Amino acid sequence: xxxxxxxxxxxxxxxxxxxxxxxxxxxxxxxxxxxxxxxxxxxxxxxxxxxxxxxxxxxxxxxxxxxxxxxxxxxxxxxxxxxxxxxxxxxxxxxxxxxxxxxxxxxxxxxxxxx
Numbered sequence: 001x002x003x004x005x006x007x008x009x010x011x012x013x014x015x016x017x018x019x020x021x022x023x024x025x026x027x028x029x030x031x032x033x034x035x036x037x038x039x040x041x042x043x044x045x046x047x048x049x050x051x052x053x054x055x056x057x058x059x060x061x062x063x064x065x066x067x068x069x070x071x072x073x074x075x076x077x078x079x080x081x082x083x084x085x086x087x088x089x090x091x092x093x094x095x096x097x098x099x100x101x102x103x104x105x106x107x108x109x110x111x112x113x114x115x
Contacts, residue, residue, distance in 0.1 A: 029074040033113040041110040055083035
């Protein structure tokens with residue numbers, strides 16, 4: 001039973017799920033907008049918003065913490081380009097826009113973008 005468990009499992013084991021979220025995050029940081037399933041977008045939203053909040057500090061330690069989860073190139077982009085846009089904003093850096101269902105399997109699709 002999953003009572004009180006707030007982690008979306010995405011039909012994967014924990015290692016696969018963490019790898020999926022990290023690769024989605026790297027792609028999202030690179031393009032600043034991606035199209036994926038609705039559930040994956042909701043999981044990605046919380047992950048990326050925590051990274052941007054860490055990046056708002058701008059110090060070396062926060063850059064290394066971000067780099068440990070998404071890589072050095074993405075960490076540099078968060079700290080140098082993305083986080084300074086949101087210095088006066090307390091949260092809600094991303095937006096999930098629902099799209100029509102996918103024709104092949106009928107799964108709900110969504111687009112996640114930076115605000």
